[in-house]
Amino acid sequence: MTISTETTLLIDPTRDPEKKAVIDRIIDENAHLPGAVMVILNELQANIGFVSEPLQQYVADRLRVPVSKVHGVISFYSFFTTTPRGKHVVKFCMGTACYVGGTPQLIEKAKAVLGIAPGETTPDGNITLEECRCVGACSQAPVMVIDEEVIGRVKPNKLPQSLKPLMEDSGTEN
Ligand code: FES
Structure with missing residues (x-):
């Protein structure tokens, strides 16, 4: 499958000049702090939306630390994501x-129902689990x-009903 330029930019945000400026600013402002790796990764997750492998490499190079250290932090904390989140996020x-x-x-x-596992996004970029x-x-x-709405006492047989509006939001057929 051919990876489009847009997809490449999403995977490697340092290739997008606007995003790179944000990334460099975050690194410059925090690199001197104790625990800089964690602080910077947190800021990148919040501002860029994900910390992909090329971005992890970039942070490691800029901070002059082994990429394994950056990767270790990303893998340990579940709130980091390595790919862009979908338009809607469904958390369990x-x-x-x-x-x-x-x-x-x-x-x-x-x-x-969706054909994806937690940590993945539907191919249309609409829903992340x-x-x-x-x-x-x-x-x-x-x-x-679902997004910011907490839904309780969810039953498996009612789940498709809850996901349907999200699926329809992208035009995905049920
Ligand atoms: S254990 Fe799920 S809301 Fe507390």
């Missing part, structure tokens, strides 16, 4: 109450979060 709570209450079954259903920690609504377990 992996806290104890939700996990015991049925999150694994919800994830299986979502995988069947993620797992998250407790969102503080344990009494409503199992909980999922």
